[in-house]
Amino acid sequence: MILETHKNWFENERGITGETLEAFGVESTSDEWVRMPYDTGDRTRKMIGPRDFRFTKDAKVCLYHPQKITDEPYAFLCEGETDTMRLWQEGVKSVYGLPGFQAFSDEVLAPLHKYERVFVVLDNDNDYNVRTTVDTAWGRLRGILGAKARRISLPNDVKDLCEFFDSYSLDTFRDITKESLAGNFHYKPLDLSMPPPEYEWLVNGLICRGDTTLLVGEPNVGKSWISLSLAVAMADEHTKWLGHDVSHHGKVLYIDEENPHDVVYHRLKQLGIENYDNLRYLHRQGVRLDRNFDKLLDEAITYEPNMIVLDSLTRFHTKDENNAGEMAKLFNDSINVLCRETGAAVLILHHTNKSESNSSYVKTRGSSDIGAAIDCGIELRKTDHENNGFNLVHFKSRRTQAGGLTTVQICDTIDGKVELLTKTDVF
16 A cells, blocks of 8 residues: 555656556555565665665565566666656556666566567766766666667656656657667768779878878987988978879978987988978977877867878877787877878887897887788888998888888988988889
């Protein structure tokens, strides 16, 4: 039996009738408490003063449901007893309730495995932290129930099912249930019917706009000479660079956290740069990819370069380079974003380790995820030649066949300049 004062509360506050309370076996145990029976025991609710719920001693957490459940191929799972009762009252008879959105396990949800489809209705909440917790709970529910689970999203102007049925009809609920069956697409697919876009090569067959290129080599092998000479070729609109055609010219954003500033001035002068307006050189500005990345991204978007150079990778972050997860996050959250948002080619200088392997992947210092994340990989290998000779090995490319070899020698000229002389061959 339920007291009239309790019955009135359920009617006025949650829109639940006495007939529904009877169908779920709800009874008053005192002026202060009502009892809601579960399969494994009872849960009591305090009706006077601050809201409070208590399970009877030794009761196990399980699903809340009416005393009789109709045989249907589908079921609805709600959050809380009153939402469960209200949905049943509106005509959905195969309904269960969670005593809380964190109070479930595979064992608790076992009665739902027999259904072909389970529709899950969780509360809305304006609090960000609560929404995040509810979304996490939904992920756990779907992990247990599998593809049969479908989440029903209530309109933003209601918090739960009781509020929903105060404003909307059962037909509207059926409509949003049907929408949930269609599932949700959250990402925009490529239109594969379009003709493929042309590659925007900066250096034909080697470096492309929108790609991440890793230039690796041991210390003092000539990485900065290579990257500076490419920056000069782009800024001054050279048609060739190390024997390759240069197809796009224009601005270069060069971010140097490694070289002394006097060395930079001398090398650029020796390389013969003329168009300083096309080269924005940031020298030891404390740029970090894992801290305040938005400042770098804003700088690049404002300048609109065709190429961005990062010299060298280890100076741009404080992560563990041997940790695959941390390197993947660095590329996903920063470097790849820099490529995508600017459309520029991003050239990253990096060091090799002490391995004697001939594999450029093995010799690249840090996690193998670094080599996996890039679009193009170039290694500088010291040769037996004297006078600053090395081989430039093209070891990875997503766009063309890798394996090219360019022999490079840094030579002083009689007028005090520096030239990079090449002899191109193929493996």
